[in-house]
Amino acid sequence: MTRHHDTDRTPVTVIGLGRMGRALAEAFLRDGHPTTVWNRTAAKAEPLVASGATLAGSVADAVAAGPLVVVCITDSDAVRELLDPAGGVLGGRVLVNLSTGTSQAARATAEWAAGWGAAYLDGAIMGTPAAIGTADAFLLYNGSRPAFDEHEAALRSLGAGTAYLAEDPALSALHEMAVLSLMWNTMNGFLHGAALLTRAGVDATTFAPVAKASIETVAGWVSGYARQIDSGAYPVDDITLGAHAVAMRHLIDESAAVGVSTELPRFLASLADRAVNAGRGDDGYVAMIEQFRTPEEKR
Structure with missing residues (x-):
């Protein structure tokens, strides 16, 4: 069933459409957010496009599509490798990294994002893909407090248990x-x-x-x-x-x-x-x- 976007909702980009990434994109769509998606294997986006998502033609296009960019791929090192060619369009946006990684990698990614002029939030998902968007999902965020405050409502689409802890991005990992x-x-x-x-x-x-x-x-x-x-x-x-x-x-x-x-x-x-x-x-x-x-x- 195609879902209609709510024009009052923050546009969101989701990069990485494994089981968790698809669940994240679905949750944003259910909550009415205009949602752009990208994945190396474009076919994985087809069910999301049928539900109202927009498939970006490139990583750079995906980043440029909205102010809030959520990435969920292999790990934090892969995030930097994937997004570095698109760094020029990261400026002024909020990058939310929900990929698994170490605390050292989280700090490195935060510094890398700052170098491109992006605000950074590192997140940890305490739940399964099936729980995303429900009261059973608990997500922790650390990093830029202004970025979290600005996009808290959108991030709560991913789970009722959404909490911000501290400025140190390493605490999520x-x-x-x-x-x-x-x-x-x-x-x-x-x-x-x-x-x-x-x-x-x-x-x-x-x-x-x-x-x-x-x-x-x-x-x-x-x-x-x-x-x-x-x-x-x-x-x-x-x-x-x-x-x-x-x-x-x-x-x-x-x-x-x-x-x-x-x-x-x-x-x-x-x-x-x-x-x-x-x-x-x-x-x-x-x-x-x-x-x-x-x-x-x-x-």
Whole structure:
């Protein structure tokens, strides 16, 4: 169904039409924004054009189409490589980078954009493509505060959970990496647990509700753990870190006994053992933060 543009809505350009990029463009279209799109493979734009988007003939044409340019491609390094030939038309526009990348790359891209006279916002998408444009999408922005204030209404088309944090553009990438670490560690814990149980003939679907309840319990600890981290004091809430280290060795033994990889529990146990050896054995589990804060070369 073709969507009609609202003449009061900010024109938006979306560059990069992978699954996430298409979702971003669709959200802008649903909210009535005149939307220009560009992708290396032009065929990916066809459903969006059928919904009312305009396909730009080049990257430069896409940038020139409106005051707000949203890019979602491989990473921040690729953003600079792709847009550099079109840098001459970036001046006076707002560039929003929703590509994944490191904090160093975000700062480099901000400096690069400033060199072309563009305001820069670095964003992190905390959600799946299916969530974009809904109350379930949470997006963080850092960089130019005036640029965010000017285009906040348009950016809220992408998700109800839209927040600005600080002028430092690197904070978006740092938040995204922190959340990815949390996601991967949670999923790997579930997968290792499922490997243990399926070896004993227990279906993963049987384990799933137990795992979900356990994850929700752990989620309830996060706020208290955060206060401990900020205070630098790690009281014992349940059992000591030393006792956790003993339990980790049981997990290693159990994994080996049933024929499951011991790599993950061995890694966790090695961190716990280092913390105990550093004098943290009688502290609470949150004392493990000191191990994550210490680079390998300084241990």
